[in-house]
Amino acid sequence: MIEAVGLTKRYGAKTAVYNLSFQVRPGTVTGFLGPNGSGKSTTMRMILGLDQPTSGHVTIGGHPYRKLPNAPRQVGALLDAKAVHGGRSARSHLLSLAQLAGIPARRVDEVLGVVGLQSVAKRRSKGFSLGMGQRLGIAAALLGDPQVLLFDEPVNGLDPEGILWVRNLMKALAAEGRTVFVSSHLMSEMALTADHLIVIGRGQLMADMSVKQFISANSADFARVRTPDTEPTQREKLVTVLAEAGGQVLSEPDGALRITGLPLPRISDLAHGADVRLWELSPHQASLEEAYMRLTQGAVDYRSTDDRKAGLMQQQPPGYLPPQPQPVVPEVPQQGWYAPPPPGQNPYAGGQGPYAGAPAPQPPAGPPSATAPGAPVSGGPAPVPGPAVPADAPPVPQAPPAAAPADLSKNEDPR
Amino acid sequence: MASATAVLRSEWTKIRTVSSTVWTLASALLVTVGVSAGLCALSNATFDDLPEPERLTFDPVLISFAGLTLGQLAMVVFGVLVVGTEYSSGMIRSSLAAVPRRASFLFSKIAVAGALAFVVGLATSFLSFFLGQALLGEHSTSIGEENVLRAVVGGGLYMGLIALFSMGVTAMLRSTVLSLGILVPFFFLVSQILAAVPKAKEVARYFPDQAGSKILQTVPNAMNSDPAPYGPWAGLGIMVLWVAAALLGGYLVLNKRDA
Numbered sequence: 135m136i137e138a139v140g141l142t143k144r145y146g147a148k149t150a151v152y153n154l155s156f157q158v159r160p161g162t163v164t165g166f167l168g169p170n171g172s173g174k175s176t177t178m179r180m181i182l183g184l185d186q187p188t189s190g191h192v193t194i195g196g197h198p199y200r201k202l203p204n205a206p207r208q209v210g211a212l213l214d215a216k217a218v219h220g221g222r223s224a225r226s227h228l229l230s231l232a233q234l235a236g237i238p239a240r241r242v243d244e245v246l247g248v249v250g251l252q253s254v255a256k257r258r259s260k261g262f263s264l265g266m267g268q269r270l271g272i273a274a275a276l277l278g279d280p281q282v283l284l285f286d287e288p289v290n291g292l293d294p295e296g297i298l299w300v301r302n303l304m305k306a307l308a309a310e311g312r313t314v315f316v317s318s319h320l321m322s323e324m325a326l327t328a329d330h331l332i333v334i335g336r337g338q339l340m341a342d343m344s345v346k347q348f349i350s351a352n353s354a355d356f357a358r359v360r361t362p363d364t365e366p367t368q369r370e371k372l373v374t375v376l377a378e379a380g381g382q383v384l385s386e387p388d389g390a391l392r393i394t395g396l397p398l399p400r401i402s403d404l405a406h407g408a409d410v411r412l413w414e415l416s417p418h419q420a421s422l423e424e425a426y427m428r429l430t431q432g433a434v435d436y437r438s439t440d441d442r443k444a445g446l447m448q449q450q451p452p453g454y455l456p457p458q459p460q461p462v463v464p465e466v467p468q469q470g471w472y473a474p475p476p477p478g479q480n481p482y483a484g485g486q487g488p489y490a491g492a493p494a495p496q497p498p499a500g501p502p503s504a505t506a507p508g509a510p511v512s513g514g515p516a517p518v519p520g521p522a523v524p525a526d527a528p529p530v531p532q533a534p535p536a537a538a539p540a541d542l543s544k545n546e547d548p549r
Numbered sequence: 550m551a552s553a554t555a556v557l558r559s560e561w562t563k564i565r566t567v568s569s570t571v572w573t574l575a576s577a578l579l580v581t582v583g584v585s586a587g588l589c590a591l592s593n594a595t596f597d598d599l600p601e602p603e604r605l606t607f608d609p610v611l612i613s614f615a616g617l618t619l620g621q622l623a624m625v626v627f628g629v630l631v632v633g634t635e636y637s638s639g640m641i642r643s644s645l646a647a648v649p650r651r652a653s654f655l656f657s658k659i660a661v662a663g664a665l666a667f668v669v670g671l672a673t674s675f676l677s678f679f680l681g682q683a684l685l686g687e688h689s690t691s692i693g694e695e696n697v698l699r700a701v702v703g704g705g706l707y708m709g710l711i712a713l714f715s716m717g718v719t720a721m722l723r724s725t726v727l728s729l730g731i732l733v734p735f736f737f738l739v740s741q742i743l744a745a746v747p748k749a750k751e752v753a754r755y756f757p758d759q760a761g762s763k764i765l766q767t768v769p770n771a772m773n774s775d776p777a778p779y780g781p782w783a784g785l786g787i788m789v790l791w792v793a794a795a796l797l798g799g800y801l802v803l804n805k806r807d808a
Contacts, residue, residue: 179642179807183646184807185807186807206647213643217638217641218643220638221567222563222566222567227566233558233562236552
C-alpha cells in the first residue's frame with residue numbers, strides 16, 4: 135500500500151507536484167495517468183525517496199522509503215530503463231543490485247529467464263535496444279520478489295508480444311495481492327491493464343477512481359439517431375421535440391443526430407409520440423482515451439501546433455498535380471467511415487425499417503460487417519477523418535464492401 | 550536496510566564488471582613506472598651535465614617517481630569514473646532506490662574503490678622504485694636507507710589519496726565530464742604552473758598534490774625544489790585534510806540534493 139498525503143514538490147519557482155494525496159491499494163493494478171510534464175515521474179521519485187518532497191509525505195506500508203527495512207525486498211521499481219552502466223553486462227548489473235538485498239545469484243538467472251534475456255545476459259547493456267533495456271529494468275524490479283511494484287512507462291519500446299507479456303505480468307502480480315502502480319501514456323493499454331486510475335494534471339490530482347467510473351464520469355455517452363433522409367421535415371420535428379425534452383442535440387455532417395442527456399428508450403418514445411420514424415437509434419460509449427482527453431485538455435502543458443513548414447516546402451515539378459481533395463470525396467467516406475451506412479441504403483440491410491435499431495447490419499458477407507462495427511468505435515466526437523487526411527481519402531470509398539461504391543453513388547442522386 | 554557487507558559486495562561487483570576500472574588502473578601503473586624508468590635512465594646517462602644545485606640535492610627516490618605527475622591523471626580518471634558513471638548512466642537512481650541510506654551507499658563505494666586504488670598505488674610505487682634504482686646505476690639508493698621506505702609507501706598512499714579526492718569532487722559536482730574538465734587541468738597544469746610562480750607558490754604549496762608529494766622526497770629541498778614549511782608527513786596530512794573535505798562535501802551534496 136502506497137499512501138501520499140499532501141505531497142508537494144517545488145523546483146525553484148516551478149511547482150511540479152502540488153498537494154497530491156492518494157492511496158494505491160494492494161491487489162489491483164493502479165494506472166497513473168497525466169500529460170507530459172504533469173509530475174508523474176517526480177511523484178514516482180518521491181515515492182522511492184529519490185527526491186525529497188517540499189512538503190507532505192509519502193509512505194510505503196506505513197514507512198517513508200528511506201526508513202524502509204530492506205527496501206529492495208519490499209519495493210521493486212522500473213524508473214528509467216536506460217539507467218544502466220552501458221559497459222556492464224545485464225547479468226552483472228542485476229547481480230550488483232541483488233547483492234545489495236542479499237538476494238542469491240540464482241535469482242538473477244531466474245529473472246533473466248522471466249524477462250527473456252538469458253541469451254544476452256553476458257552482453258554489455260550498451261548495445262541493448264529500448265525494448266531490451268525495458269526488459270532489463272523490469273527484471274531489476276522483480277529481483278527482490280517485492281510486494282510493491284512501481285513501473286514508469288513499462289511498455290515503452292516493447293514489441294506487441296512484449297506489451298502483451300507486460301500486461302499479463304501486471305495483472306498476475308496484482309492477482310497475487312501485490313500493489314502495482316503503473317504510469318503510462320497509452321490509454322488503450324491502461325484500459326486493458328488497470329483496474330483503478332489516478333490522473334494528475336499540472337501536478338494536481340484530477341481523478342482517483344476505477345476505470346469504469348472514470349469513463350462514465352468523464353465522457354459523454356451519446357445516442358445516435360437517424361431519420362429518413364428523404365424527409366427533412368421529420369428531422370427538424372425530432373430536433374425540436376428532443377430539445378424540448380431537455381436533450382442536447384448535435385448534428386453530424388452526414389445528417390445523423392447526436393443526442394446527449396436523454397436515455398435511449400426516452401428518445402424512442404419521444405420520436406414515436408411525434409410520429410417520426412427512426413432509421414437508427416444506437417448507443418455510443420466513449421473510450422478511455424476520449425474520457426482522458428476531455429478531463430486533461432485544460433491541463434496539457436505541451437501542445438503541438440500546425441507545422442507551417444516555413445519556406446521549406448519543396449516546389450513540385452511543373453505538371454505535377456498535388457493530390458487535391460476531390461470535392462465529392464470528403465462527404466462520401468465520412469458516411470462510410472463514421473457510422474454504419476444508413477440501413478435504408480445498405481443493400482445488405484434490404485432497406486427494411488426494423489433494422490433501424492441495430493446499428494450493425496448482419497450480412498452474411500465478411501467485409502461489410504468488418505467495416506460497420508468498426509465505425510462507431512473510431513467515430514469519436516470530432517468529425518476528423520474527411521478533411522484531415524485528404525491524401526488518404528480516395529482509398530476509403532474503396533475500402534468498404536465491393537457493393538458500396540454503387541450504393542454511394544446512388545446516395546448522391548437524391549441530394 | 551541493506552547490511553554494510555552487502556553494499557560492499559555490490560560495489561565490488563560494480564567495480565570489477567566494467568572495463569574502465571582495468572584500463573584506468575593499468576594505465577596509472579604503466580605510465581608511472583614507464584615514465585619514471587625513462588627519466589631514471591636519462592638522469593643516469595646525463596648526471597654530469599646536471600646543474601650544480603641539482604647534482605648536490607639529487608634524490609634517487611624522487612626521480613624514480615617522476616612519472617607520477619602523469620600517472621596520477623589516470624588515477625584521477627579512475628576516481629571520477631567510479632562515482633561519475635553512476636550519474637551519467639542514471640544508475641544512481643537504481644542504486645539509491647536499493648540503498649536508501651546515502652552514507653552507506655557513498656562510503657561503501659569509496660571504501661571499495663579507495664582500497665583498490667591504494668593497492669594499485671602501492672604496487673606502482675614499489676615497481677617504480679625498484680625499476681628506477683636498477684636504472685640509476687651508481688646514483689641509486691636502496692630500500693633500507695633512511696626515509697626511503699617512507700617515501701615508497703608514501704607514493705602508494707599519494708596515489709590512493711588522489712583517487713579518493715577525485716571521487717569526493719565528483720560526488721559534489723555529480724558529473725563525469727565536469728569533474729574531469731576541472732581535475733585533470735588542475736593537477737596537470739594549474740597546480741604545477743602556480744607552484745613555479747614566485748608569489749603564487751606560497752599558496753600552491755598547500756594544494757593537495759603539492760603538499761602530498763613532499764612524502765616522496767628523501768633529501769630536503771630535493772632536486773632544487775621549493776622548500777616547504779612542513780615535513781613529509783605533515784604534507785601528506787594536508788592532503789588528507791583536502792580529501793576529507795572533498796568526501797564530506799560529496800556526502801552532503803548527495804544527502805541534500807535529489808537524485
